[in-house]
Amino acid sequence: MxxxxxxxxxxxxxxxxxxxxxxxxxxxxxxxxxxxxxxxxxxxxxxxxxxxxxxxxxxxxxxxxxxxxxxxxxxxxxxxxxxxxxxxxxxxxxxxxxxxxxxxxxxxxxxxxxxxxxxxxxxxxxxxxxxxxxxxxxxxxxxxxxxxxxxxxxxxxxxxxxxxxxxxxxxxxxxxxxxxxxxxxxxxxxxxxxRREITGHLVNRLQSALWREAVYLVANGYASLEDVDRTVTEGLGARWAVCGPHRIFHLSGGEEGMAGFLEKLGEPVEQWWASLGQPRLDMATRKALIDGMDQAAHGRDSVQLAQDRDDGVIAMLMAKRHGA
Amino acid sequence: MxxxxxxxxxxxxxxxxxxxxxxxxxxxxxxxxxxxxxxxxxxxxxxxxxxxxxxxxxxxxxxxxxxxxxxxxxxxxxxxxxxxxxxxxxxxxxxxxxxxxxxxxxxxxxxxxxxxxxxxxxxxxxxxxxxxxxxxxxxxxxxxxxxxxxxxxxxxxxxxxxxxxxxxxxxxxxxxxxxxxxxxxxxxxxxxxxRREITGHLVNRLQSALWREAVYLVANGYASLEDVDRTVTEGLGARWAVCGPHRIFHLSGGEEGMAGFLEKLGEPVEQWWASLGQPRLDMATRKALIDGMDQAAHGRDSVQLAQDRDDGVIAMLMAKRHGA
CATH class of the missing domain: 3.40.50.720 (NAD(P)-binding Rossmann-like Domain)
Known part of the structure; x- marks a missing residue:
């Protein structure tokens, strides 16, 4: 340009x-x-x-x-x-x-x-x-x-x-x-x-943190790409649209909130963190992602998928405004 | 029990x-x-x-x-x-x-x-x-x-x-x-x-991957806990409720889809991955999370926040069924 x-x-x-x-x-x-x-x-x-x-x-x-x-x-x-x-x-x-x-x-x-x-x-x-x-x-x-x-x-x-x-x-x-x-x-x-500048700001850091684990799970054959994506859309995503990641764990702590959660589950969480994947986007991983996405698309082209995404997001935003 | x-x-x-x-x-x-x-x-x-x-x-x-x-x-x-x-x-x-x-x-x-x-x-x-x-x-x-x-x-x-x-x-x-x-x-x-068993299955691995970066951003003062949570609820979450993390990048690749995305943005993504935080839940971090959540709650107790979360999720699920 x-x-x-x-x-x-x-x-x-x-x-x-x-x-x-x-x-x-x-x-x-x-x-x-x-x-x-x-x-x-x-x-x-x-x-x-x-x-x-x-x-x-x-x-x-x-x-x-x-x-x-x-x-x-x-x-x-x-x-x-x-x-x-x-x-x-x-x-x-x-x-x-x-x-x-x-x-x-x-x-x-x-x-x-x-x-x-x-x-x-x-x-x-x-x-x-x-x-x-x-x-x-x-x-x-x-x-x-x-x-x-x-x-x-x-x-x-x-x-x-x-x-x-x-x-x-x-x-x-x-x-x-x-x-x-x-x-x-x-x-x-x-x-x-x-409050301070950092590579990727907030959105891209959070997004790439989630995607890194999503890539690891697919590249190592733990689940299909489609099922990893569905784990987000049918489980975590509907909650994240209304409740941020910190608040989710605050509410897992019951009456004691975040303090109770950290007291009870801080150690297991640190163990989960230690076990998270650190994939590279090497040729085998790229192939797994491209093939997995092909299967997950079920023949829909990018134009259709993008339209579906935007229509879906509109529905979520309208529901957030009215119901949440 | x-x-x-x-x-x-x-x-x-x-x-x-x-x-x-x-x-x-x-x-x-x-x-x-x-x-x-x-x-x-x-x-x-x-x-x-x-x-x-x-x-x-x-x-x-x-x-x-x-x-x-x-x-x-x-x-x-x-x-x-x-x-x-x-x-x-x-x-x-x-x-x-x-x-x-x-x-x-x-x-x-x-x-x-x-x-x-x-x-x-x-x-x-x-x-x-x-x-x-x-x-x-x-x-x-x-x-x-x-x-x-x-x-x-x-x-x-x-x-x-x-x-x-x-x-x-x-x-x-x-x-x-x-x-x-x-x-x-x-x-x-x-x-x-x-397809294979792994600690935390899919949900808790993906959830803790996102939360790890969210904790890092708050503990190191890059943004308030409330703003990190809002980055998810007002940005990423509404999209994740309808479009999984893999499909989001597939659609960022335009007509070439995932292959195009990996070709154009694979390297920057690997750099972002390398820069992601590896926080520990030490005392200072726990205090930052507990204090940040106190502020973000704006006086609402856990019962009210949980009710808000569930009402919000219901609205998302209904909107997914009807509009997405």
Whole structure:
């Protein structure tokens, strides 16, 4: 994806942007297009910067899907906007209330674009990076106003999943964190805040911890991939959708809660931890995963499975809102 | 909990047991009482063996709660029964179609009771142990008919959670595994089958893998316990309720599925795995968990939190059935 400071796609496009302050989304890949669709359907004016020839299609596809999803969730705003696609970074961020960066995970590219953002936007405008892989302290190196930069990492797709992880680097100012949190919450998102930066933030660390054991169980033939996945969907997942991993064990401790649980079951848990697998993604393991997934898919292609996943998640989120 | 081969609670009790073949539940602790309530509300005759003076109360409490839960799930049978509590093991298992053992995790006690079961029941009757901690090959040591013994481990509470893990030991016969699977499925449960036995089966291994990282993040101050739990409930959990950990990454691989995911992201995932925490439940960590849970509970006691959890899980299961 290349970003250049040329001119916008056309004069007609500019007219659809409201005079009010807008959100700038940098990059129209899967995450960027998803963010842009979400913001626009919540009623914010959106300028999306991407000079990639496929960007318009990505954006249109995200908009179409986001509209379905957000209608089902009852989250489409009373008024909506249409994101304006441009390759003029300076115009996109000029006067912006919030910049959401969703570029590929290439540090040089991000730093180059940040310089362009700083040249054209207010230093009080938060730059929120969607990065899941680069620590914010590294991202903010070389910025003139590093205090405005933070991580705001969504679960994918951003128009479906409620969670946004917020994490500052060593130079991020408290006002920027507070403002970002209020911004996402105001749009209906659930924010969690990291107190210190760490590789993978919370979501990807927790997700990869579960998957590591799931890979171990399949690769070593303890159960089929399908049965390991079903252990989550038919057992643990329905509980995790309403009750976090700590609270689950707090409730296993009866009246004494977490203290009672640790007293009674702390030792067995440490033994289980010691026995957890440490698989490598070697050729044999990769084959076991690919073959196991083939069987588990029962002929459904990825498009169908993704649709099933999103419909299922929508049902879970609606049930959480009404029943839980 | 003590089990003795005396006489049953009273002649009136015996009259409520149907002439048809019944299920024997051994032990009326949390899991045993939960199983007994589930079987009775699905319409099976149930004999529960427990000479503990608190057994009647355990059973009544489980029945009351199970009735609420199973009504909400639409799972109460057209006809229901009332479990008969007895301390006569021989009578309880005599003529039983299925024995569900739910004793404390004490191997000597279990072996002693298995001898009593074998003395009074048909060798074709499956003995299903609810054990989460003892491998089936160890449980079946010394049995005259070890081929009938297997693990059928529920998620707690058994009348709410759909999942039952089935695992045979080295002597378990295929017919016993098939029969057990058909038995639970016939009652509306979702079964998964382990191909080889392993400490913690699937549920507790996966659960403790996730919790290990969750503990690490809290103990090292990366985020509050409440925010780590919310990362699961507001992000990962809603997805895991409908889409297992393997399928999630299969869908991240786009059209190439799991193979594409491994090709593109296999290396970063291995790096994340290498960075996962290995906490110990030392005093400082226990204090961080207990304090963090206190804050996260916002004054709600365990009874209220457990009710919230169960109501939430019911809503998830209903939504899964109807929408996912």
């Amino acid at each position: 290349g970003i250049t400071d040329n001119h916008i796609s056309g004069p007609a496009a500019r007219e659809t942007v409201e005079a009010a302050r807008h959100v700038a989304v940098i990059g129209a890949g899967i995450i960027g297009a998803g963010w842009a669709a979400f913001f626009a359907l919540r009623g914010l004016a959106v300028r999306v910067v991407d000079s990639n020839p496929g960007a318009r299609d990505m954006l249109d596809a995200a908009l179409a899907r986001a509209e379905q999803v957000m209608k089902a969730l009852g989250q489409v705003g009373e008024r909506t906007t249409v994101p304006v696609l441009t390759d003029d970074l300076a115009w996109a961020v000029s006067g912006a209330a919030h910049v959401q960066e969703a570029l590929p995970e290439k540090l040089d590219l991000k730093h180059e674009v940040y310089a362009g953002i700083e040249a054209a936007s207010s230093p009080r405008c938060v730059i929120a990076s969607s990065s899941s892989g680069i620590p914010p302290s590294v991202l903010q190196q070389g910025l003139r106003h590093p205090e405005r930069l933070l991580i705001a990492h969504p679960c994918n797709p951003p128009y479906l999943m409620p969670l946004v992880e917020i994490c500052g680097g060593q130079h991020t100012a408290p006002w920027a964190l507070d403002e970002a949190e209020a911004f996402y919450q105001g749009l209906g998102k659930q924010t969690v805040r990291l | 003590g089990i003795t081969d005396n006489h049953i609670s009273g002649p009136a009790a015996r009259e409520t047991v149907e002439a048809a073949r019944h299920v024997a539940v051994i032990g009326a602790g949390i899991i045993g009482a939960g199983w007994a309530a589930f079987f009775a509300l699905r319409g099976l005759a149930v004999r529960v063996v427990d000479s503990n003076p608190g057994a009647r109360d355990m059973l009544d409490a489980a029945l009351a709660r199970a009735e609420q839960v199973m009504k909400a799930l639409g799972q109460v049978g057209e006809r229901t029964t009332v479990p008969v509590l007895t301390d006569d093991l021989a009578w309880a298992v005599s003529g039983a179609a299925h024995v569900q053992e739910a004793l404390p995790e004490k191997l000597d006690l279990k072996h002693e009771v298995y001898a009593g079961i074998e003395a009074a029941s048909s060798p074709r009757c499956v003995i299903a142990s609810s054990s989460s901690g003892i491998p089936p090959s160890v449980l079946q040591q010394g049995l005259r008919h070890p081929e009938r013994l297997l693990i059928a481990h529920p998620c707690n509470p058994p009348y709410l959670m759909p999942l039952v893990e089935i695992c045979g030991g080295q002597h378990t016969a295929p017919w016993a595994l098939d029969e057990a699977e058909a038995f639970y499925q016939g009652l509306g449960k979702q079964t998964v089958r382990l």
